[in-house]
Amino acid sequence: MAKVAFIGLGVMGYPMAGHLAKKGGHDVTVYNRTTAKAEKWVSEFGGRSAPTPREAAEGCDFVFCCVGNDDDVRSVTTAEGGAFSRMKAGAVFVDHTTASAALARELDAAARKGGFHFLDAPVSGGQAGAENGVLTVMVGGEEAVFAKAEPVMEAYARKIGLMGEAGAGQLTKMMNQICIAGIVQGLSEAIHFGQTAGLDLEKVVEVISKGAAQSWQMENRHKTMIRGEYEHGFAVNWMRKDLAIVLDEARRNGSTLPLTALVDQFYGDVQAMGGGRWDTSSLLKRLGNG
Incomplete structure (x- = not known):
């Protein structure tokens, strides 16, 4: 058992902190900007809440954080x-x-100066x-530090990988989002094509999902996409935040990402349709279906 803190009890952080307490058996202190959310978590999982990130972190062996963006991370760290x-x-x-790889390197340097350790782990x-x-966890940092933290993270993860030095976890997550953007656009176009052609899409997916076209998105999103339901996953607003990080990093390192840039624009169209809180499969809606 370790003494841990968890900062940020959103849709991801709330259950992750819960697994640390229930499955991991750790002594957990939580902090959330909305105090009522922290109090609700404590009533469900035990432990305690703290009024500030500083007080939550005091005396802890591990402090976990899952908030919104670079500025949010800085607000609860430095x-x-x-x-x-x-x-x-x-x-x-x-x-x-x-968040950005640049932020990960910035916080790693600050941690070293303060005599503690940092891992970026989207x-x-x-x-x-x-x-x-x-969850799948993509980690950047020192191998010895990763070895200390990995058993604790196992409470909420199925796969945890050390990808390299500080920032490598964030760069790996960027690759993940690049892949998802292209796959969801392709799946949307395929469903749009099949609907326009009058095919029985359940029969089609039953066949093509067993071949080279198979993907997690196809297996888990095709039914809701066919029904025009877009309340089942990661929101468009958050995907655009992630793709902005990707495209900024691409400009920095000289990568060429034409498809990612195009799909980012398509998600902008979905936002303009009022779909910022729809899940990422709502690219189909932009094509006139669903």
Whole structure:
């Protein structure tokens, strides 16, 4: 059992922190910007809540974080009242936020200066993966620090991989989002084509999902896409946030990502349709179906 803190109890962080308490058996302190959410978590899982990230982190062996973007991460780490001001020597801060690689390197340097450790560890698997404790975690940092943190993260993860030095976890997550963007657009076009052609799409998917066209998106999203339901996963607003990080990094490192840039524009069209909170499969809606 370790003494841990979890900062950020959104749709991902709330169940992840819960697994640390129930499955991992750890002594968990939580912080959330909305106090009522933290109090609800404590009533469900036990442990305690803290009024600031700094107080949540005090005396902890591990501090986990899952918030919104780079600025949100800074607000709970290096800003006044942030966790970094109270991290004990040798402790590990694990950031599960999907953020920039530049931020990961910045926080790694700050942690080293403060005498503790930092891992960037974005996750994939969505809300369902967090609730079921089967997330994929992509980690950047030192191997020895990763070895300390991995057994704790196993409470909510099915696969945890060390991808390289600080920032490598975020770069891996960017690759993940690049793949998803292209796959969802292709699946949307295929369903649009099949609907226009008058095919029985359930029969079609039953066949093509057993061949080279198979994907997680096809298996898990085709039914809701056919029904025109877009409340079942990662929101368009968040995907655009992630793709902005991807495209900014591509400009920095000289990568050419024409499909990713195009799909990002398509998600902008979905936002203009009022679909910012629809899930990412709503690219089909833009094509006039669903």
